[in-house]
Amino acid sequence: MEIWPAIDLRGGKCVRLRQGDYGQETVFGDDPTETALRWVAQGAKRLHLVDLDAARDGSPRNLEAVRRIRSAVGVAIQLGGGVRSEETIRGLLDLGMDRLVVGTAAINDPEWFRAMVRLFPGRLVLGLDARDGRPATDGWQRTSRYPAADFAARFQGEPIAGIVYTDISRDGMLSGPNVDAAAAIQESVKVPVIASGGVSCLDDIRRLAKAGLAGCIIGRALYEGRVSLSEAMKFETEVAA
Numbered sequence: 001m002e003i004w005p006a007i008d009l010r011g012g013k014c015v016r017l018r019q020g021d022y023g024q025e026t027v028f029g030d031d032p033t034e035t036a037l038r039w040v041a042q043g044a045k046r047l048h049l050v051d052l053d054a055a056r057d058g059s060p061r062n063l064e065a066v067r068r069i070r071s072a073v074g075v076a077i078q079l080g081g082g083v084r085s086e087e088t089i090r091g092l093l094d095l096g097m098d099r100l101v102v103g104t105a106a107i108n109d110p111e112w113f114r115a116m117v118r119l120f121p122g123r124l125v126l127g128l129d130a131r132d133g134r135p136a137t138d139g140w141q142r143t144s145r146y147p148a149a150d151f152a153a154r155f156q157g158e159p160i161a162g163i164v165y166t167d168i169s170r171d172g173m174l175s176g177p178n179v180d181a182a183a184a185i186q187e188s189v190k191v192p193v194i195a196s197g198g199v200s201c202l203d204d205i206r207r208l209a210k211a212g213l214a215g216c217i218i219g220r221a222l223y224e225g226r227v228s229l230s231e232a233m234k235f236e237t238e239v240a241a
Helices: 032-041 052-057 063-072 086-094 104-108 110-119 148-154 179-188 202-210 229-236
Strands: 002-010 013-018 021-029 046-051 076-080 099-102 124-131 134-137 162-167 193-196 215-218
Touching: 002 032, 002 052, 002 063, 002 193, 002 229, 013 032, 021 032, 032 046, 032 063, 046 052, 046 063, 063 076, 076 124, 086 099, 086 110, 099 104, 104 110, 104 134, 110 124, 124 148, 134 148, 148 179, 162 179, 179 193, 179 202, 202 215, 202 229
Parallel strands: 002 046, 002 215, 046 076, 076 099, 099 124, 124 162, 162 193, 193 215
Antiparallel strands: 002 013, 013 021, 124 134
16 A cells, blocks of 8 residues: 655645645645655655646646755646647656546547556556546546546556546545545556545555555545554555555
8 A cells, every 4th residue: 555645836835725725725834845854754654746837727737836845845746737739748758757647638629648658657647636526627627427437447458557536525624534435446447556545544445454555645634644654655655464
């Protein structure tokens, strides 16, 4: 079970949204690099970054913050938000990102994503941010007509690094993850699935591990002190009981 502390970037600051609503923002720090260093000091082996401005507007907006984090920490970094062109992919990989999460562009143009995955094998992650079981795009402003599981199945056999499955209704709400939905995606594909949205306590992580998920992203629960990262990191090595 991989643990991915989340660092969401907006206007150069570290923030969290509720259910993807840009009008429900909480600022948790003016210096994202300081946040990254704190998580690494507590044992994080990887970080999940999201450029919220880019997710909504379509082009990277927090590159300086990303660059500073990359320079400050030696752990793996996964970045999502606004990854919608080959040029952007190349630029972010050159910046030192280990993996990139592609959501909107993959949903809107599956064949383009298929081509990119083959061009950058093992470096791209399919981002499935679901509202009522259907992928939402453009910073969660639009919702697809087709089920998230259908999109996951389209890329079976392609060299994607994994899938990040987010239940938007749970995101930032501390209401517990949608274990059943995430597990259903994991059961339908052979690549690792990382669950996101709603983790509020260590028991939530335990339930995801027992359901077979490859990892989980933790956001607000860490920032509000509801989950100790050092305790959560024990799931990296423990076998689910």
